[in-house]
Amino acid sequence: MPTILGQNQYGKAENRVVKITRDGATHHIKDLNVSVALSGDMDEVHYSGSNANVLPTDTTKNTVFAFAKEYGIESAEQFGIHLARHFVTSQEPIHQARIRIEEYSWERIETSDANSKFIGADEVKHSFVRKGQETRLTQITYDGEKWEVVSGLKDLVVMNSTNSEFWGYVKDKYTTLQEAYDRILATQVSSRWRFNWTDDEQKMPNWEKSYEQTRKHMLQAFAETYSLSLQQTLYQMGARIINNRSEIDEVRFSLPNKHHFLVDLEPFGLKNDNEVYFAADRPYGLIEATILRDGCEARIPVDMTNL
C-alpha cells in the first residue's frame, strides 16, 4: 500500500457544560466549553472502517457531563485532569487524551443598593452577568505517565495611550514608515503558559490562584513597560510571569499590533496633538515569541494563528 496513516486523533469538540453549585441561596457558576481528543490504536478504523477500538465521540460528550456531577468543577485544569485520566486508564486502545477547555467568567449582579425596589430585598445571590473580557483556556495532555498542562487566555484587549515609540529600524527601498516618538500601543493578547507540574507525585499548583496572578503580572508588565517595540513589551510580559510564578516554565504570546493611526487633521486647519486616532482593522503587525525559564525546553507549539 503506497499510503500510510500518520498522527490521528478524534473526540467530541465544544461540549458546553454549565455547572451550578448551590450554597444555600448563594449560587456559584462554572461555564466551560470542553473538547476531547483521543489517540491510540486507531489504524483499523481508518483503513477498514472497523470501529472495534472506537469509543464513540458521543460517549466522550456524555462523560464530560457526567463528570461535572461526579467530580464537580473545581477549576478547568482539575476538571480536564479527571477527564484525561479517565479516558487513558479506562480504555486500552486509547494511549493519549488531550482535553481543551475554554472558560467564560461571570460576576454577580449587584442588587443591594438603595435604588432597588425589590420588596424585602436582600442581596440576590443567583443572578449573574457575563464578564465578557478574556476567555480563559487550558489544555491537559496525558499519556498514562506524564501530564502536560498548558493554560492561557485569548481576546484580552489592552492599550497604552503613551510611553510607546518606534524608530531606528531598517530602511530598504520599500520603506515609507515615519518614525514615531509617542504612539498608541494596543494589542489583543493571546497567550499560553506551560506548568512544570508533570507528575502525580508532584504537588499540584493552585490553578485558580495561578491564573489570577499570571493575568495580573501580564497586565502590569504591559502597563509599566516604556516600549520601544512591541517585541520588547512582549518579552517583559513573559519575563514578569516567569520571574513571579515558579510553577510556570514557558510562555508563548501572539500579539497583533492593533494599529491606531494618528489622523491627519491639517487639511481642516486643525492640529492633532496625539488626540484623535483611527483604529484600523487590517492589515496588522503580528508579533509572536516564546519566553522560557533558563534551562527549560520549549514545548508550546509556535503556531497559535494557523495556516
Added chain:
Amino acid sequence: MPTILGQNQYGKAENRVVKITRDGATHHIKDLNVSVALSGDMDEVHYSGSNANVLPTDTTKNTVFAFAKEYGIESAEQFGIHLARHFVTSQEPIHQARIRIEEYSWERIETSDANSKFIGADEVKHSFVRKGQETRLTQITYDGEKWEVVSGLKDLVVMNSTNSEFWGYVKDKYTTLQEAYDRILATQVSSRWRFNWTDDEQKMPNWEKSYEQTRKHMLQAFAETYSLSLQQTLYQMGARIINNRSEIDEVRFSLPNKHHFLVDLEPFGLKNDNEVYFAADRPYGLIEATILRDGCEARIPVDMTNL
C-alpha cells in the same frame, strides 16, 4: 417611467474613532464606531448618476474625525448631536441626518499593588483593558427641527440560576415540552430606549449618568424578578426603567432565550439536582416587546433582528 425611487439614505459607516484626552499624566479614552446616514434631495444621483447634491461619504468620514478634535467626545449622544446638526444645517440638499454610534468601554489596568516591580511605580494612568461586556449604542436623528435620540446596548449576557418557572401554557398536537418549576433563565440583552428630549429648547439629559442608571435598573429588574415567563421578566425590566428614568418614554427589548437544558444523567446512575446543564446554541426562543410610558407613542422600530 414605470419605476420610482422610494426612501433612500447614504453615508460612511463604521468610522472607528479613538479620542485620547490627557489630563496631565492621567489619560482618558473614548472609543467609538460612528456611522453616518444622510437623506434629502437625492433623486438625481439615483436616476442619472449626477453627484451635484452628493457630499461624498469620504467627507462624512473626515467630519467625524475632525469633530472629535473640534468638539471632543463628551458622550456618544452629544457627539452624534454635533454631527447631525452639522450635516443638516450646512448642506442644503441634506434634509435629515441619522448618526449611529457604538461605544466600547475601557477600564484602567491597576498597577499600584505590592507585586508591581516597576521602579518608582506610581500608579500608571495611561494603560487600559477593554471591558468587553455590552456594547453601548446610540442613534441620533435630526431633520432640522426635531431630535430623536434612541440609546441602548447589545450583547449583555445575564443568567438567573433559579427563581424561574414555565408552566400552564397551551398544549396542541405538536407540544412535547415538559413543564418546569425551577429552571435557568439566561438571555443576551439587546435593548433600545427613546428619550423624550426632542428640542433644543428643552434641557438636555445627562447622557452618561442616564446610561449608567438605565443599565443598572435593567440588571436589577432582571435579577429581582421571580419569573414565570421570559415575557414577564422583559416587561419588568422595561417598566423599571420607565418608572425610574423620567427622561425615557419607550423601551424595546429583543431577548433570545438562551436555553440551558438539564442533562439527563440517569443512564449513568446519577441524579441531576439542577446542577449540570447543556448550554444550547440553536434554536432559541426569541422574545421581543416594547414598553411605553402611558400616553406616549411607540416610535422605536419593532425589528431589531432583521430578515
Added chain:
Amino acid sequence: MPTILGQNQYGKAENRVVKITRDGATHHIKDLNVSVALSGDMDEVHYSGSNANVLPTDTTKNTVFAFAKEYGIESAEQFGIHLARHFVTSQEPIHQARIRIEEYSWERIETSDANSKFIGADEVKHSFVRKGQETRLTQITYDGEKWEVVSGLKDLVVMNSTNSEFWGYVKDKYTTLQEAYDRILATQVSSRWRFNWTDDEQKMPNWEKSYEQTRKHMLQAFAETYSLSLQQTLYQMGARIINNRSEIDEVRFSLPNKHHFLVDLEPFGLKNDNEVYFAADRPYGLIEATILRDGCEARIPVDMTNL
C-alpha cells in the same frame, strides 16, 4: 399603572431543518433556517406571567420539523405559508404569524469523469457540496386575511473592475477626496423584494423560478450599468427587477461600498495603472434605497442594518 405594553412577538428562532427527498438513488436537499414569530392576545403573559395564551416556542420548533414531513419543502416561500397559516388558524390568541427563512443552496459533487476510481462508478447522486454564495431569504407574514411575502438575499459579493467613475460631487471644508474616472466598484448585496401576491384567491407565483430570475436580473444590471455613482447602479438593479418581474412591486437594497483603493506605488518607482488595489474593511460607504413600481406603496422597512 404608568407603563403599558406595546408591540410584542415571540417564537422559536433558527430552527435548522434539512429535508432529504429520495427519487430512487437520486437525492434532493432543502436546507433551511426557520424562525417563527407570533403575536396576538399576549398582554397577560407580560403583565402577570400567565402562560394561558402561550403556545410554547418549543412547540413552534416541533411544528417546523413536523411540517417538513407533512407538507415537504417545495420552496422556502411555500413552506413558510404552510407554517404561518397553521399558527394563525389553529390558535385563537394568535392573530399574526411571521415566518423568516434562510436557505442554503447545494450543488452535486460530480463523479462521472474518467479520473474517478470508483469500481463500477455510475454517477453518485447523493453527494453534495454547499454552494456557499449568497444566502436566500424569505419572510412570510399572515394575519388571517392578507399575506405579505418579502423575499431576498444577502452576502452576494460582486465587483466591476472598470466602468465606474465618481466625480462632480459637493466639496465642503472637510472634503479631501480626489475625483475618480476609472475605479473598482464592489459591493456585498443585501436585497429584499416584495411580491404583490397577498390573497389566497390570487394565482401564486412560481417561487423558485422567481428567485432565479430576480437574482439574474440583479446581477446583469450590476454588470451592464456604466456607473457614475453606486446610487445609480443600485437604482438600475432595482428598476431591472421591477421591469422584468411583474410579481414584484418593491425592492430594497443595502449596498456597502466595498472600497478598493488604488495603491500608491510611486515611492517604489512603480506606476500603478489600475492594477494593484488594497481591499479595505472599515469604514465603508453604505448606500440604501427602495425602488417601487409606480403607484405602489412602500412597505419594506427601510432599516436592514439596525442600530
Added chain:
Amino acid sequence: MPTILGQNQYGKAENRVVKITRDGATHHIKDLNVSVALSGDMDEVHYSGSNANVLPTDTTKNTVFAFAKEYGIESAEQFGIHLARHFVTSQEPIHQARIRIEEYSWERIETSDANSKFIGADEVKHSFVRKGQETRLTQITYDGEKWEVVSGLKDLVVMNSTNSEFWGYVKDKYTTLQEAYDRILATQVSSRWRFNWTDDEQKMPNWEKSYEQTRKHMLQAFAETYSLSLQQTLYQMGARIINNRSEIDEVRFSLPNKHHFLVDLEPFGLKNDNEVYFAADRPYGLIEATILRDGCEARIPVDMTNL
C-alpha cells in the same frame, strides 16, 4: 538573567491585495490575503527594544503590494515564493520567511443571454461575483536553502445523504448512542497538503492545476466512499490525493462531523423515513489525521484547530 527568548517571528498579517489584469476588455482578478512572518537575528529587539535588525512590518506590507505589480500574481504559491525569497536574500538578519496566503475565487457574471437589456450587449468581461465556497490556502517557508510549500483549503462543506453507517463501536458505562445503518455524513473540510518540491533545482509543479485536481480527487473520494466511519472516509480522501498527485507527499485533514440528527416525529403520529433532520451546531465530532506517501516524513503540524 533567568529568562531567555525562544522561537519568535513577526511581520504584517492580512494584507488584502487585489490584482486586476486587463487583456483588452477582458479582465482577470486575483484576490489574496497575504500574511508575512519573518525570523532570524532578533534577540536585541526583544531584550532591549533596539530595532536595528527590524525591517518594519509596514515595509513588509508595502513589499506585498509592490510585488503584485513587479511580478504579477500567477498563483498564490508563486507569489509567496517571490516574497519569501526577497525577504531572506535581501536582509541579512532575516534567516527565514513564512508567507501565508488565503485566496478568494471569483467567477464571471454572465450577461449574454436573451434577457439582457444592455444596448448592443456583447458579453461584459469585467464583472464578477465571488464564488464564496472554500477558501484556498498556501504557506511558503524558505530558509535560504530549502523550500516548504503547504497548500490547502478550508470551509468546503460537503454532505452524503446516504451510504454512511456507524456501528460496532466500544460501549462503556457512559455510552447511550444507538447504532446507525443509514445516516447523513456531513463535514466542513479543512485540509493541508505538502508538496515534495523543496529546491530551486527541481521542476516546479503547476500550482493552479495541482489545486484544481487535488480538490476534485478529494471531493470524489468523499462522494464515492461507502462510509463505516468518518475516519475511513478521511483516509480515502487523503489516499486518493497521494495516489493521484505525485507532487504531494502528505495530507492532513481536520474534519468536524457536522451532525444531522434524525428528528423523532412519532409523538406527532408521523414516520421519519430518513427524511427530516435537525442540523446541530455544537458539540460536534472532530476527526483529524495525516495520510503520508509511504517512506515520507510527516511535517505538517498536527494542530489545525488550536488551543
